């Protein structure tokens with residue numbers, strides 16, 4: 001059995017004196033898609049932000065490839081891609097400029113590859129239009145184009161199906177499965193009815209956490 005990419009041990013998170021979850025432990029293996037689920041306010045976004053290093057209000061242990069993330073933050077950040085529940089793109093910039101900015105500090109990518117990624121998310125002809133002139137779904141697709149050029153083994157995706165049409169949902173589901181087949185790992189939150197073959201579920205709830213694997 002392969003070693004977990006990410007391991008969480010006894011995570012606890014409190015917000016406004018309310019415990020969102022406690023004693024949350026799970027392992028994320030390569031080649032898996034895990035849906036983080038639970039009702040509104042159960043802490044799905046909070047958990048993903050914690051894993052992405054964007055929230056420090058928690059206790060417990062997080063390990064990357066068997067060693068504490070605290071001792072190898074840069075390594076972890078290089079190997080993880082986080083897409084938040086907002087598209088996170090700049091409205092005054094074009095899709096090309098946004099995608100270039102999203103790749104900044106990662107690895108050099110040619111404009112041809114960026115254009116191909118945008119075309120791959122259905123944005124042919126919109127590559128050089130300011131994003132403020134795009135629809136909500138098109139703006140989301142700009143952020144999703146980042147996935148088409150991602151080489152990070154761990155993807156943390158928060159509500160990325162929002163505003164995406166049926167064809168886009170099918171394409172995104174296929175992309176997640178392909179990523180897992182290539183040995184990557186995906187944690188995804190969604191209110192969309194996602195049920196991929198072999199998908200794991202990590203369920204947060206008012207009464208605590210149920211790991212259904």
Ligand SMILES: Nc1ncnc2c1ncn2[C@@H]1O[C@H](COP(=O)(O)OP(=O)(O)OP(=O)(O)O)[C@@H](O)[C@H]1O
Nearest residue numbers: 015016020038039040041042043044045046047189
């Ligand atoms: N910035 C914040 N400051 C204080 N508390 C917050 C903040 N953001 C969220 N919370 C609290 O944390 C709880 C969990 O929020 P979170 O966004 O993680 O839930 P969620 O499961 O992703 O919900 P949803 O399904 O509605 O997206 C909320 O009930 C809210 O009260």
